[in-house]
Amino acid sequence: MAGRPSTKKISELADKLMNKRSLGAIVRSLSLEQIDKIITTLQELRQEAEEAQALVLQQQAEQKEKLQEIYQYAKDKGFDPDQMAAFFSSMADPKSADGNKKTVIKYRLTDAAGTHTWSGRGPVPSWLKGYETDGKSRADCLVGEDGLTALERSQAAV
Secondary structure (H helix, E strand, O other): OOOOOOHHHHHHHHHHHHOHHHHHHHHHOOOHHHHHHHHHHHHHHHHHHHHHHHHHHHHHHHHHHHHHHHHHHHHHOOOOHHHHHHHHHHHOOOEOOOOOEOOOOOEEEEEOOEEEEEOOOOOOOHHHHHHHHOOOOHHHHEEOOOOOEHHHHHHHHO
């Protein structure tokens, strides 16, 4: 089963179709019936693209209107725009400066060798395996909503 054409192949085809000489060479090998079918198909695809673009623009306008309503409501209730921005930023998925999602640290252990972290994805790291082999619980290293592990909370309580 053939997959989707690569971006490079699509780009090369688009270049040929937009170049009058290359397009002419392609068209000369087709019948008038085939050319008419291609034109009809392209017109249908253009119409679909225009409709999709109009829908996106409509949805964006509706979202903007809703955001303006939310902003005005919050402003009327005495919230500062900077406070609102900070709050909404804290609610968003954590992202790095380049827009990619940050790896969220799920487990952390600080010992004599340093601080070890693990996202909870992939194989269990050796430092955590060793910790569990010593009869200790992985749950001790689980980072809570407060940013501390159970082990760190118990050490802070002492």
